[in-house]
Amino acid sequence: MKNLNLQAVMIDLDGTLVDTIGxxxxxxxRALADLQVPxxxxxxxxxxxxxxxxxxxxxxxxxxxxxxxxxxxxxELDQLFSPVWERYEHHYLSINGEFSNVFPGVMEGLEQIQTLGLPMACLTNKPISFTLPLIKDKGLAPYFSKVFGGDSFERKKPDPLPLLKTCEALQSLPARTLMIGDSSNDAQAADAAGCPVVLMTYGYNHGEPIQNTPALAWLDSLVQLQLNNS
Known part of the structure; x- marks a missing residue:
């Protein structure tokens, strides 16, 4: 990968760092069952x-x-949404991390980025109340100087606002802040914000091949991220 002269790195959580589908x-x-929905x-x-x-x-x-x-x-859906959300939040917080695992190569990849002296932020659409306990439980918290969830800003990815706000917090220019994600949401947000983007092939991209989404690279493991930032 060409020298991007990076100042910082932003990394998505679900499907990028941690396999949270479970x-x-x-x-x-469990939330659906509570409300008698299949x-x-x-x-x-x-x-x-x-x-x-x-x-x-x-x-x-x-x-x-x-x-x-x-x-x-x-x-109707609108009648069920609030009670399902309430039960979902209850159940998620009670099992957060229990049925998820850090993807292979993630810890080694984070170590490589850290060795370059680049500050890292975790930027996810997951609610911050779910995010903070999860990254702590999985041993990821020490790598990130900033952590932002889907309710940290007025809008979520694929809107560029979360990326721009994260760059401000990292005190880095968007063009010199790498976004690492797993979906077209991450890529669209990065493109709109003016950030370079790398996408992981193993994540959750709405059932579509991630290689169809433009990016600097598509990686099978975070350890494959070769940054020459000298």
Whole structure:
């Protein structure tokens, strides 16, 4: 990878650093069961991840309420959203990290970035109340000088605002701040913010091949990130 003369690095969480699909599946399905809504399969949940918990819940609820035998016999989505969200938050906080694992190569990759002396921020659409305990539990917190969630700013990725605000916090120029993510959300936000972006191939990209999304590189492991920042 060419010398980007970087000042800092921003890294997404779900699907980039940690495989959290198990946490999403358990928490959301327990919430749905609490409200007598049919539970969802992992594939639906995985392709609905990335745009924040509100989007996840609304997308899955819409799908489940349209199932044969359910449509017309259940409350409307708007009526169910708040109670499902309340139960989802309860269950997620109770199992946060229990059904998730750090992806192979992540710790080694973070060590490599840290060796270059580049400050790092974790920037995710996950609520900050879910994010902070998770990165602490998984041993990731020491690598990040800043951590921002989906409710840290007025808008979420793919809007560029979270990236621009994170650059301000890191005191780095967007053009010299690398975004590392796993989805088109990360790439769209980075492009709009003027940040270079690298995408991981193993994450959650709404069921679409990540290689179809423009980026500097598509990596199978964070240890493959070769930065020459001298």
């Amino acid at each position: 946490d999403f599946e358990v928490a959301l399905n 539970t969802a399969n992992r594939a639906l949940i995985e392709r609905s991840i990335g745009k924040g918990s509100e989007h996840l819940i609304r997308t899955v609820l819409k799908h489940q309420l349209a199932l044969p035998g359910v449509a017309g016999n259940a409350p």
